[in-house]
Amino acid sequence: MFDKTKPPRVFSAKAPSEEFNTAVEMFFCHGSSRGYCDACGREYINIDGGGWDFEDNEVEEFRENMVKHPEWYIETDYTISVADNIMGRETVVGCKCNWLRKFEDVAWRYRSLVFNYVERRVKDELRKATQNQEAVDSAREFMEK
Ligand SMILES: [Zn+2]
Numbered sequence: 001m002f003d004k005t006k007p008p009r010v011f012s013a014k015a016p017s018e019e020f021n022t023a024v025e026m027f028f029c030h031g032s033s034r035g036y037c038d039a040c041g042r043e044y045i046n047i048d049g050g051g052w053d054f055e056d057n058e059v060e061e062f063r064e065n066m067v068k069h070p071e072w073y074i075e076t077d078y079t080i081s082v083a084d085n086i087m088g089r090e091t092v093v094g095c096k097c098n099w100l101r102k103f104e105d106v107a108w109r110y111r112s113l114v115f116n117y118v119e120r121r122v123k124d125e126l127r128k129a130t131q132n133q134e135a136v137d138s139a140r141e142f143m144e145k
Helices: 017-027 058-068 098-108 111-144
Strands: 029-032 034-036 044-046 073-075 080-086 091-092
Touching: 017 029, 017 044, 017 080, 017 098, 034 080, 034 091, 044 058, 058 073, 080 098, 098 111
Parallel strands: 044 073
Antiparallel strands: 029 080, 034 044, 080 091
16 A cells, blocks of 8 residues: 555644644544554554563564664554544554644634534533423423322
8 A cells, every 4th residue: 555665655744732642642542562554654663662462473574674664664662652543544643744733733723613513512412401301301290290
């Protein structure tokens, strides 16, 4: 899928902000010894950090790939935060491609729209819940007569 004879893609010169990375880690991620960025194709491994179980030859194969394609295969000294599905893609927080920056820019650009939508949606859900509660109260009142 990715031509590893060429340099991997970079989507933004700017990395995502620390605040955005933290938010993504809180809501979309799990920690792992391996991470794959579906946006750019880079692969990450944390060999010594977490007492991880690797398949036979997994580490050796990764190290061979690191020698052959150092821009594509990257070893970390920290647990890798893998976001399973952001806009349809698995990605790694902190990936050198900065694909998450594009997501952050969209989220920030449309924040007023999102806040407005959330406010309207919450009010609508509250209205429906109130109607349901009134129906329950009415039924209870009828049963108690
Ligand atoms: Zn990437």
